[in-house]
Amino acid sequence: MLIDPHIQSTSYLVKQLPTLTVFIDLEFKIIHASDKWLFTFGENSNSIFGQSLFEVFPNLSKKWKTIITECFKGKSNPMGVQKYRNLQQIEKWYEWSNTCWYDENENIIGAIIQINDITDAIESEMELEKTKVQLRQQSEISKTGRWEYDILNDEIIWCDITKLIHEVSQDYVPRLDTSIEFYKEGYSRNAISMAIFEAQEKGTPWSLKLQIITATGKEKWVLAAGKPLYEKKKLIGFTGTFQDIDEQVLPIWKQKRMKSFLEH
Numbered sequence: 001m002l003i004d005p006h007i008q009s010t011s012y013l014v015k016q017l018p019t020l021t022v023f024i025d026l027e028f029k030i031i032h033a034s035d036k037w038l039f040t041f042g043e044n045s046n047s048i049f050g051q052s053l054f055e056v057f058p059n060l061s062k063k064w065k066t067i068i069t070e071c072f073k074g075k076s077n078p079m080g081v082q083k084y085r086n087l088q089q090i091e092k093w094y095e096w097s098n099t100c101w102y103d104e105n106e107n108i109i110g111a112i113i114q115i116n117d118i119t120d121a122i123e124s125e126m127e128l129e130k131t132k133v134q135l136r137q138q139s140e141i142s143k144t145g146r147w148e149y150d151i152l153n154d155e156i157i158w159c160d161i162t163k164l165i166h167e168v169s170q171d172y173v174p175r176l177d178t179s180i181e182f183y184k185e186g187y188s189r190n191a192i193s194m195a196i197f198e199a200q201e202k203g204t205p206w207s208l209k210l211q212i213i214t215a216t217g218k219e220k221w222v223l224a225a226g227k228p229l230y231e232k233k234k235l236i237g238f239t240g241t242f243q244d245i246d247e248q249v250l251p252i253w254k255q256k257r258m259k260s261f262l263e264h
Contacts, residue, residue, distance in 0.1 A: 025109060
């Protein structure tokens with residue numbers, strides 16, 4: 001049987017595509033595939049053409065069949081991400097997308113599926129998430145929270161640990177003035193107010209051992225640290241850390257008070 005020259009020409013053009021591309025008909029059968037697609041997935045062209053996409057890739061998400069069926073009706077939707085282990089047993093991540101395949105009369109005769117290798121992006125994201133988890137664990141162990149103040153929007157943000165140290169609820173919304181009021185009246189409140197003023201006027205960072213009164217009325221020693229943030233030499237806010245050091249400071253503080261009492 002003679003091969004339709006149009007199909008032969010189309011197949012030749014698809015083979016040269018620089019992207020991972022496969023054409024399937026309305027029965028999900030593979031009709032064309034780029035050489036890059038065949039090389040990437042280690043497939044033999046003689047064996048895959050005419051087979052269902054879901055036979056060649058049995059581990060594909062079942063919901064993708066529904067998405068491709070919608071594509072056959074003229075509705076192209078994102079398919080998602082699929083993990084794949086190549087012939088060298090190296091794990092790769094691919095993002096699949098689809099678009100309608102039309103003939104010369106604008107009839108939909110199948111779907112064109114393109115696949116992008118997003119392994120580097122996925123691995124970077126996973127590494128970032130791993131780092132975040134490690135930092136969160138270290139933060140919980142050291143009882144150290146973070147905070148940030150945006151001058152333009154007059155908005156201060158406390159992380160979960162900072163809220164925990166202040167003994168407020170997780171939905172608590174802090175403000176700069178009320179944040180300062182948590183510091184014990186007298187030396188601690190004066191010291192933090194002066195530190196913020198110096199940072200604003202001179203760009204001086206601070207790190208101070210101070211006392212706060214938590215939302216439940218408990219006195220607590222903290223290490224309050226901060227520094228100004230600039231953008232194009234303009235002050236845009238402050239950022240810093242907030243550490244609960246009560247367990248370290250309190251015994252020393254009590255010893256000093258006892259020593260002072262005995263000396264007098």
